[in-house]
Amino acid sequence: MLEQEEIIYEKTVIVGLITQQQSEDKLQEYLDELEFLTYTAGGEVVKRFTQKLEKPNPKTFVGTGKLEQIELFIKENDVSTVIFDDELSPAQQNNLSKMLDCKVLDRTNLILDIFAQRAQTSYARTQVELAQFEYLLPRLTGMWTHLERQRGGIGMRGPGETEIETDRRIVRDRIALLKDKLKKIDRQMAVQRSNRGAMVRAALVGYTNVGKSTLMNMMGKSEVFVENKLFATLDTTVRKVVIKNLPFLLADTVGFIRKLPTQLVESFKSTLDEVREADLLLHVVDISHPDFEDHIEAVNQILKEIESDDKPTLMIFNKIDTYSPEHYDEEDLMQERTSKHYSIGEWKKTWMNKVGENNAIFISAVEKENIEEFRAKVYEAVREIHITRFPYNHFLYPEYDQNMNDES
Numbered sequence: 001m002l003e004q005e006e007i008i009y010e011k012t013v014i015v016g017l018i019t020q021q022q023s024e025d026k027l028q029e030y031l032d033e034l035e036f037l038t039y040t041a042g043g044e045v046v047k048r049f050t051q052k053l054e055k056p057n058p059k060t061f062v063g064t065g066k067l068e069q070i071e072l073f074i075k076e077n078d079v080s081t082v083i084f085d086d087e088l089s090p091a092q093q094n095n096l097s098k099m100l101d102c103k104v105l106d107r108t109n110l111i112l113d114i115f116a117q118r119a120q121t122s123y124a125r126t127q128v129e130l131a132q133f134e135y136l137l138p139r140l141t142g143m144w145t146h147l148e149r150q151r152g153g154i155g156m157r158g159p160g161e162t163e164i165e166t167d168r169r170i171v172r173d174r175i176a177l178l179k180d181k182l183k184k185i186d187r188q189m190a191v192q193r194s195n196r197g198a199m200v201r202a203a204l205v206g207y208t209n210v211g212k213s214t215l216m217n218m219m220g221k222s223e224v225f226v227e228n229k230l231f232a233t234l235d236t237t238v239r240k241v242v243i244k245n246l247p248f249l250l251a252d253t254v255g256f257i258r259k260l261p262t263q264l265v266e267s268f269k270s271t272l273d274e275v276r277e278a279d280l281l282l283h284v285v286d287i288s289h290p291d292f293e294d295h296i297e298a299v300n301q302i303l304k305e306i307e308s309d310d311k312p313t314l315m316i317f318n319k320i321d322t323y324s325p326e327h328y329d330e331e332d333l334m335q336e337r338t339s340k341h342y343s344i345g346e347w348k349k350t351w352m353n354k355v356g357e358n359n360a361i362f363i364s365a366v367e368k369e370n371i372e373e374f375r376a377k378v379y380e381a382v383r384e385i386h387i388t389r390f391p392y393n394h395f396l397y398p399e400y401d402q403n404m405n406d407e408s
């Protein structure tokens with residue numbers, strides 16, 4: 001008999017602020033996401049704490065009263081971890097872990113932790129480790145500042161300082177070593193990429209958990225790890241795909257997220273090279289997610305950061321099978337009709353207007369809805385690039401519907 005592995009989830013509370021830039025609704029969305037991240041990392045959120053503040057308290061992030069509430073709750077409910085929705089400064093992190101006497105994490109921490117948990121290959125592990133050390137380095141300085149203040153400067157220049165200096169040196173050395181290691185792997189990967197010849201290269205990009213790997217499996221008949229958790233994919237997988245005799249390369253890539261730690265974007269640069277060097281992007285969107293438009297924004301922002309925002313792009317709206325608009329009551333004169341009430345048809349019109357009729361596709365990868373249209377539009381987009389690159393074999397690849405019957 002198979003032994004069932006029991007997963008024990010750590011009891012966790014999450015904390016976020018309502019500020020002028022972050023309305024209550026927005027905060028709840030962020031906290032939903034933070035809760036999903038926590039679950040992915042192995043935590044169970046038992047309570048959310050929120051507070052209205054103009055800006056975070058520089059010492060403790062939340063105000064004193066709120067902190068007392070949190071402390072009490074933690075004691076009474078045996079909570080082991082508190083996670084804050086924004087990046088904490090080294091000082092805040094120190095103060096909070098002392099005062100709350102439990103594990104204190106922030107969003108960056110949590111994401112780094114998930115990446116560390118999920119990194120499979122030595123390449124991914126190296127990239128994550130580098131990001132973790134980059135995150136740690138300024139925090140070692142913070143630890144020192146805190147000791148210095150506590151025990152005073154004079155007479156403290158003994159072992160304390162040496163210790164931290166040593167720690168910092170170790171971390172810096174480690175960072176240099178990891179960067180070196182990555183450089184070597186990068187060179188190998190670049191060679192691999194250049195060996196792939198002149199085939200058109202497409203990359204699946206998008207927010208985490210939208211269905212990129214599911215689509216990849218569907219297209220490439222390959223088995224890529226799919227899971228309803230965040231960041232299932234950390235390594236780029238490239239497969240040769242053939243639609244109607246036209247071969248091209250398709251890459252599945254790491255999912256993006258709002259407030260992605262900068263350390264991660266940097267250390268994952270080489271993974272993201274696959275995106276940077278792609279001829280065509282398939283930007284996958286989970287239309288059933290209430291914040292999908294924010295997700296598109298966040299993805300576009302990261303594409304801009306890696307200088308890939310000007311590539312030909314197909315917008316793939318996935319999971320139409322689970323999309324349901326909010327109910328709109330026409331009798332209710334107080335209620336305004338907004339995009340939350342749009343039908344799939346209305347979204348189609350909106351996006352086709354925005355990006356062009358051929359560049360917006362609405363599908364369900366799981367229920368296999370509209371897959372024929374998806375294949376046709378991807379074929380057309382690849383073909384477009386292909387015939388610009390190889391004008392002489394134009395005739396080999398006719399328009400999609402001219403060879404509909406010739407299944408390949």
Ligand SMILES: Nc1nc2c(ncn2[C@@H]2O[C@H](COP(=O)(O)OP(=O)(O)OP(=O)(O)O)[C@@H](O)[C@H]2O)c(=O)[nH]1
Nearest residue numbers: 209210211212213214227228231232233255365366
């Ligand atoms: N209902 C529904 N679920 C889907 C669809 N496509 C994918 N999913 C589910 O969405 C979840 C995430 O799918 P993945 O393919 O792992 O998503 P991903 O974009 O690769 O995620 P990361 O690698 O984490 O960035 C899985 O549980 C899939 O089964 C769809 O069309 N409809």
Ligand SMILES: [Mg+2]
Nearest residue numbers: 212213232233
């Ligand atoms: Mg994936």
